[in-house]
Amino acid sequence: MKLLFATLLLCSLLLSSSFLEPASAGSCKTNIDDASFCDGKCSTRCQKAGVVDRCLKYCGICCEECKCVPSGTYGNKHECPCYRDKRSSKGKPKCP
Template identity: 75%
Template sequence: MNCKESVTFFFFLALLILPFVLLPATGAPGRVGGMGVYCVSRCRGRCSKAGFRDRCIKYCGICCRQCKCVPSGTFGNKHQCPCYRDMLSSKGKPKCP
């Protein structure tokens, strides 16, 4: 292996390893650990009957990570999680589905 091939090899090796070093397992949504698994599973259940499922899951995930809870069921029951219930959008409307 010549010098140019060695540099190329180590560059690609670094590209493969770098994401695992920089991203902690608990900080990335959907990864094992932390609130990621909890939020993903609870929000999928909460949004299972929503018309705009992707948008529902997005906002539910935001609320879940901040409040660390998601109300049970597909609608209502927001009294179970006051933080989730009281979070508002920039327009003053409920943010969490």
Template identity: 65%
Template sequence: MKFGVSTFFFISLVLGVSLIERSAGSSFCDEKCAYRCSKAAYNDRCLKYCGICCEECHCVPSGTYGNKDECPCYRDKKNSKGGPKCP
């Protein structure tokens, strides 16, 4: 019985921490991408791809355009046609 309770507690702890990290990371990306895409002509598309890139790279360049050297992962992501994936 003790093994079952301790296993349940451990699994609950791990899941709780992972959910907290995801929500904290998500709000970071949401805020950064909202500013990054604030002047974009296609705002929904910009937010989508910025969010994908932010989740994978854990950073978003400052400003609304350019500055991609601040985040090499973000800068180097390519789409299927070889163009830049991240706005």
């Protein structure tokens, strides 16, 4: 019985470790990469905004926190749930 339990435990550990993604030094982004990523995505997102500087400001804040920006100039917020769900203190959507 103990041998069966030990075998099952070992198999489950091996299986679970195969689903984990190995971490490497090259897989982490630096703050410089994040800033350029956010700048590019937010400039695309805000190109048709009425108040571009305000759009860029809030898009940049949301991008830094969520690490993603929905595609296009409007909508598509389902692509980034964190970006979609951020709210201002008044309960309105924070991210453009």
